[in-house]
Structures are given as C-alpha cells and as structure tokens.
Amino acid sequence: AQSVSQHNHHVILSEAASLELGCNYSYGGTVNLFWYVQYPGQHLQLLLKYFSGDPLVKGIKGFEAEFIKSKFSFNLRKPSVQWSDTAEYFCAVYNFNKFYFGSGTKLNVKP
Amino acid sequence: NAGVTQTPKFQVLKTGQSMTLQCAQDMNHEYMSWYRQDPGMGLRLIHYSVGAGITDQGEVPNGYNVSRSTTEDFPLRLLSAAPSQTSVYFCASSYSSGESARTQYFGPGTRLLVL
Numbered sequence A: 001a002q003s004v005s006q007h008n009h010h011v012i013l014s015e016a017a018s019l020e021l022g023c024n025y026s027y028g029g030t031v032n033l034f035w036y037v038q039y040p041g042q043h044l045q046l047l048l049k050y051f052s053g054d055p056l057v058k059g060i061k062g063f064e065a066e067f068i069k070s071k072f073s074f075n076l077r078k079p080s081v082q083w084s085d086t087a088e089y090f091c092a093v094y095n096f097n098k099f100y101f102g103s104g105t106k107l108n109v110k111p
Numbered sequence B: 001n002a003g004v005t006q007t008p009k010f011q012v013l014k015t016g017q018s019m020t021l022q023c024a025q026d027m028n029h030e031y032m033s034w035y036r037q038d039p040g041m042g043l044r045l046i047h048y049s050v051g052a053g054i055t056d057q058g059e060v061p062n063g064y065n066v067s068r069s070t071t072e073d074f075p076l077r078l079l080s081a082a083p084s085q086t087s088v089y090f091c092a093s094s095y096s097s098g099e100s101a102r103t104q105y106f107g108p109g110t111r112l113l114v115l
Helices: none
Strands: A008-013 A020-021 A032-040 A044-050 A057-059 A064-068 A073-080 A087-095 A098-101 A105-110 B004-007 B009-013 B019-025 B033-038 B044-053 B055-056 B064-066 B076-078 B087-094 B110-115
Touching: A008 A020, A008 B033, A020 A105, A032 A064, A032 A073, A032 B044, A044 A064, A044 A073, A044 A105, A064 B044, A098 B055, B004 B087, B009 B033, B019 B033, B044 B064
Parallel strands: A008 A105, B009 B110
Antiparallel strands: A020 A073, A032 A044, A032 A087, A057 A064, A064 A073, A087 A098, A087 A105, B004 B019, B019 B076, B033 B044, B033 B087, B044 B055, B064 B076, B087 B110
C-alpha cells in the first residue's frame, strides 16, 4: 500500500520567513498529489494539486509545490509566510481510487 | 450549496453501542469517502464509494460499515463501538472525472468519544 511521509511535524517560523514542508510517497507509478490545509477550527481545504505536466504547481495564497519524480517528493513552499498561515498542512496521494494522507505538519507563524 | 454536511457534530458512546454517522453532499459528486483523524497520524481512509451502490474498503475498515444507496448520502456505521474508535471523523466528496476530479470537499467533522 501507498505510504506518505511528512518529516516535519511542527514548524515555527517568524513572519516573512520562507517555508518548505517536505512530503515523500512510496509508490512509484502514476499518482495524483495534493496539499491540503486545515486552519484552526475549520474544514480541510485544497491548497494545490498535481496530476501531470509542469512539475511546479501554484496554488492559493501564494503557495507552490514541486513534484520531483525521481525523489518521490512533492514539497510545499512559500517565499514569505504570514501569521494567517498558521495551520496544519497535509500532503496526500491518490492512486487506485484511494487517498493516502501524511501525518501532517503544524505550522506556527509568530507575528 | 450546503457542500458536505455531517451529523452529529459530537457524540459520546459507551463501549458496545452502535451508531451511524451521517454524511450528505449536494454537489452531485460521484466519489465519497470517510476518514478518521487521530493525533500524529493524519487522516486515514476508512471506506470509500465511487458511485451509488459501490463501496470499498480503505486502510482502516475494521469495525465500520458503509452503504451508498443514493449519490447524496454516505452513512458510516459503527457496529460495536470500542475506545480505539475515539477519533474525529471526516466525510469528503469529489468528482471522479473532469477538471475538478479528485479535489475533495470535506465536511466539518464528527468528534466521537467512546467510553
């Protein structure tokens, strides 16, 4: 079965710092890749997704992610974080009708 | 559009009791799924459905049942609740094809405590 690893469990940054959250998956075939965000007290919502094509994908709120097939990775980046980015971030992989989520990364942005 | 709705928001059960968590969506999505979210473990897929009348198991199906008699509804049944089923449960739905395929919309969650 597919597994998804998020190595950073808790990240603390100051406003304006750059962010990179790691995500690695295990299955090497065709996959769809996602990043979701869960703001405190809110539903999970989609940040961005990759199905095919340009491996650098842009999402909402200035987030982007890069798909590197050779490394089975789909890392999330943001050049300059804001206090409002404080949330939990989940990487997810879809294949064979199932979604697999990573354990999540809690991001705390200090004002 | 109400999106994905879940009831109840919070439930306390005793060990051995059964209950049904309700999930409904009004977006005509083919794909629906149930997850449980536990601290440090992310979301784990319990069961999913690719259309009315079709369901299949996810990663952690034991102790749970589902059915999908309509496109809109996808209830999750706990057969005999155990403390290990204490968790937050999320329902999600998405299209199966097209540009929006597999962009899941999540419900607000149900917090379940089993004593």
